[in-house]
Amino acid sequence: MSKKILLDVKNLKLYFRTRSGSVQAVxxxxxxxxxxKTLAVVGESGCGKxxxxxxxxxxxxxxxxTYSGSIIFxxxxxxxxxxxxxxxxxxxxxxxxxxxxxxxxxxPVMRIEDQLIEPLLLHDxxxxxxxxxxxxxxxxxxxxxPTDFLRRYPFELSGGMRQRATIAMALASNPKLVxxxxxxxxxxxxxQANLMNVLxxxxxxxxxxxxxxxxxxxxxxxxxDEIAVMYAGExxxxxSADYFYxxxxxxxxxxxxxxxxxxxxxxxLQFIPGQPPSLINPPQGCRYSARCEKRFEKCSMHPKxxxxxxGAQVKCxxxxxxxxxxxx
Amino acid sequence: xxxxxxxxxxxxxxxxxxxxxxxxxxxxxxIRRMGFIKAGVVRALDGVSFELYQxETISIVGESGCGKxxxxxxxxxxxxxxxxxxxxxxxxxxxxxKQGWKKYRSSVGYIQQDPYGALPPFMxxxxxxxxxxxxNGISNKKEQAKRIRQVMxxxxxxxxxxxxxxxxxxxxxxxxxxxxxxRAMILGPKLLIADEPVSMLDASVRVExxxxxxxxxxxxxxxxxxxxxxxxxxxxxSERIFSMxxxxxxxxxxxxxxxxxxxxxxxxxxFEATSDPDAENLKSFKEVPTGEPPSLMxxxxxxxxxxxxxxxxxxxxxKEMPPEFKINEEQGAACWLYKEDE
Ligand SMILES: Nc1ncnc2c1ncn2[C@@H]1O[C@H](COP(=O)(O)OP(=O)(O)O)[C@@H](O)[C@H]1O
Ligand SMILES: Nc1ncnc2c1ncn2[C@@H]1O[C@H](COP(=O)(O)OP(=O)(O)O)[C@@H](O)[C@H]1O
Ligand code: SF4
Ligand SMILES: [Mg+2]
Ligand SMILES: [Mg+2]
Numbered sequence: 001m002s003k004k005i006l007l008d009v010k011n012l013k014l015y016f017r018t019r020s021g022s023v024q025a026v027x028x029x030x031x032x033x034x035x036x037k038t039l040a041v042v043g044e045s046g047c048g049k050x051x052x053x054x055x056x057x058x059x060x061x062x063x064x065x066t067y068s069g070s071i072i073f074x075x076x077x078x079x080x081x082x083x084x085x086x087x088x089x090x091x092x093x094x095x096x097x098x099x100x101x102x103x104x105x106x107x108p109v110m111r112i113e114d115q116l117i118e119p120l121l122l123h124d125x126x127x128x129x130x131x132x133x134x135x136x137x138x139x140x141x142x143x144x145x146p147t148d149f150l151r152r153y154p155f156e157l158s159g160g161m162r163q164r165a166t167i168a169m170a171l172a173s174n175p176k177l178v179x180x181x182x183x184x185x186x187x188x189x190x191x192q193a194n195l196m197n198v199l200x201x202x203x204x205x206x207x208x209x210x211x212x213x214x215x216x217x218x219x220x221x222x223x224x225d226e227i228a229v230m231y232a233g234e235x236x237x238x239x240s241a242d243y244f245y246x247x248x249x250x251x252x253x254x255x256x257x258x259x260x261x262x263x264x265x266x267x268x269l270q271f272i273p274g275q276p277p278s279l280i281n282p283p284q285g286c287r288y289s290a291r292c293e294k295r296f297e298k299c300s301m302h303p304k305x306x307x308x309x310x311g312a313q314v315k316c317x318x319x320x321x322x323x324x325x326x327x328x
Numbered sequence: 329x330x331x332x333x334x335x336x337x338x339x340x341x342x343x344x345x346x347x348x349x350x351x352x353x354x355x356x357x358x359i360r361r362m363g364f365i366k367a368g369v370v371r372a373l374d375g376v377s378f379e380l381y382q383x384e385t386i387s388i389v390g391e392s393g394c395g396k397x398x399x400x401x402x403x404x405x406x407x408x409x410x411x412x413x414x415x416x417x418x419x420x421x422x423x424x425x426k427q428g429w430k431k432y433r434s435s436v437g438y439i440q441q442d443p444y445g446a447l448p449p450f451m452x453x454x455x456x457x458x459x460x461x462x463x464n465g466i467s468n469k470k471e472q473a474k475r476i477r478q479v480m481x482x483x484x485x486x487x488x489x490x491x492x493x494x495x496x497x498x499x500x501x502x503x504x505x506x507x508x509x510x511r512a513m514i515l516g517p518k519l520l521i522a523d524e525p526v527s528m529l530d531a532s533v534r535v536e537x538x539x540x541x542x543x544x545x546x547x548x549x550x551x552x553x554x555x556x557x558x559x560x561x562x563x564x565x566s567e568r569i570f571s572m573x574x575x576x577x578x579x580x581x582x583x584x585x586x587x588x589x590x591x592x593x594x595x596x597x598x599f600e601a602t603s604d605p606d607a608e609n610l611k612s613f614k615e616v617p618t619g620e621p622p623s624l625m626x627x628x629x630x631x632x633x634x635x636x637x638x639x640x641x642x643x644x645x646x647k648e649m650p651p652e653f654k655i656n657e658e659q660g661a662a663c664w665l666y667k668e669d670e
Contacts, residue, residue: 044530158620188391189557193601193616215530218603245605259532261560262604269564271535275500
């Protein structure tokens with residue numbers, strides 16, 4: 001069985017221009033994602049997770065200084081598409097995004113139903129209103145919302161329901177890839193668990209590919225097949241969830257895992273002293289080196305990404321080209 | 329109304345007086361439409377009782393809107409209780425005069441929920457730390473400087489000179505929270521009330537702050553009330569856990585006992601809903617109740633959790649409010665499942 005790569009990102013960069021200099025929010029990020037799999041992107045706030053999502057969806061603010069690399073989606077380099085073509089053929093129809101806190105950005109004076117059919121009608125001039133309504137009913141069922149809620153206004157729904165409505169909106173076009181930016185962070189624990197159940201169901205039933213951005217690794221593990229760790233704008237590790245939680249490669253990933261409290265297991269929690277570097281003029285060498293316990297001479301140079309077995313990759317001098325651990 | 333208090337896990341000497349005793353506490357808010365028409369009452373805190381001894385830490389867990397912050401603010405005197413009483417070292421707060429309140433306020437440190445709103449943006453670190461001392465009559469400059477030095481060392485805002493003249497926005501999230509803790513400690517409190525002190529922080533910083541608070545607790549033998557919605561952090565902290573639902577405490581358990589076996593169906597649901605990082609999680613769905621927490625303006629009859637509870641005893645749970653039942657020396661729950669057979 002050959003595995004289909006849905007998304008192949010190579011050397012993606014997104015820098016922002018600011019008065020104090022260029023912010024390297026996404027710096028030379030490369031990874032591949034198989035169709036039907038979920039990638040969780042984790043890391044501390046400010047490490048570039050949202051910027052990565054925006055770079056993939058080409059949702060760019062005005063102050064861009066660099067935007068480069070290639071994004072092969074379903075076999076096509078969509079970086080080469082014009083903005084018009086990207087808007088028509090990619091965004092929403094094939095790659096949909098549920099932005100951070102989007103449940104609070106529904107239009108308060110429009111019924112949910114009208115907000116959901118609008119993009120369907122806009123994207124497909126030939127679609128009848130009846131057909132759009134059918135689809136909207138369908139996605140409401142998929143996310144587990146009663147369809148009579150379609151006639152309601154956002155304020156009549158609880159936070160968890162509004163979040164499901166925004167996910168329904170993203171699913172309406174039947175996209176191949178859905179990017180979820182912190183979908184459950186603002187929700188209560190039980191609501192969050194219910195939402196993860198819904199996403200899991202969608203993943204199994206429709207084989208949807210997800211990129212799940214979160215700082216909550218426990219919740220991520222409900223959905224993630226692969227884990228990408230970002231640190232100071234770079235993707236420092238990409239590994240299978242099968243071993244990431246117990247045997248992460250990068251020293252930062254390991255420390256990050258050691259800082260996650262667990263309910264069912266008593267472990268000694270650790271924290272990482274210090275702070276991530278500024279993304280304006282970040283250090284020349286490994287960006288984690290100032291905080292890394294394993295640091296050695298080579299770390300003052302910029303580490304390249306080493307491919308390990310099973311498609312894992314790690315950006316750390318401890319691993320050389322053969323994937324063998326040198327100084328661990 | 330029967331209210332069987334749960335015994336403390338550790339034996340308390342007969343004569344020891346609790347630092348804090350809260351008795352049948354109610355805090356209701358009147359909601360008015362157009363400023364004067366009474367539209368209803370929010371029962372934000374609806375009959376809460378417990379005791380806390382010197383050096384003891386308790387965690388209060390529950391989802392947003394269940395009344396945690398209202399409990400904290402009522403204890404602190406920010407809200408006036410509608411009914412019930414609060415005793416600090418055996419003195420009823422309602423008997424305190426102005427001087428007594430001043431003394432009480434300096435004995436209870438408060439870490440409020442919103443770290444950004446907590447710090448006045450135009451005050452330097454030094455002024456932020458001086459403020460509570462000025463209000464409480466510590467005007468000697470030497471004494472002020474000494475205390476500032478001491479708390480800043482304790483919360484590791486060092487070297488001190490680097491921080492004294494900074495403004496809150498110049499500090500990282502973790503440093504801001506350490507400043508909030510320093511301010512809460514500056515009058516030498518006996519009790520610290522920490523309302524979601526780490527919720528807004530990244531994982532690593534969260535651990536740093538929790539360990540810092542743990543250290544302060546040991547060093548000063550502080551009583552701590554740690555409020556959180558995250559069950560996974562409580563083990564590192566508290567001797568007892570209270571879980572809250574619908575403005576009531578519905579379980580009181582020793583931490584170890586609860587982590588082994590949560591008793592109230594709601595605590596069980598919180599437990600089930602919490603994910604530890606584990607690749608096995610991919611393979612199963614979580615069995616958690618759907619629906620929403622109850623309205624506190626119009627709470628359901630009987631047990632407030634009954635509309636969502638899978639273990640409901642029809643005819644009982646939906647009719648009568650369960651009292652607090654003692655399950656064993658370490659655990660108690662307000663749930664009809666634990667009613668002893670006659
Ligand atoms: N439009 C922008 N202009 C300048 N800097 C930005 C802009 N958007 C984000 N940043 C900066 O880029 C970095 C990464 O931000 P973000 O992608 O939002 O991180 P995360 O989602 O991981 O918290 C941060 O330092 C942030 O301040
Ligand atoms: N000052 C107030 N006036 C009216 N209602 C309030 C007030 N403060 C809190 N509430 C309500 O009381 C309930 C409990 O709130 P709160 O104590 O903040 O819960 P938690 O801290 O557990 O999230 C909520 O329904 C909230 O909306
Ligand atoms: S009292 Fe009844 S409804 Fe309430 S939690 Fe216990 S079993 Fe469930
Ligand atoms: Mg973000
Ligand atoms: Mg609160």
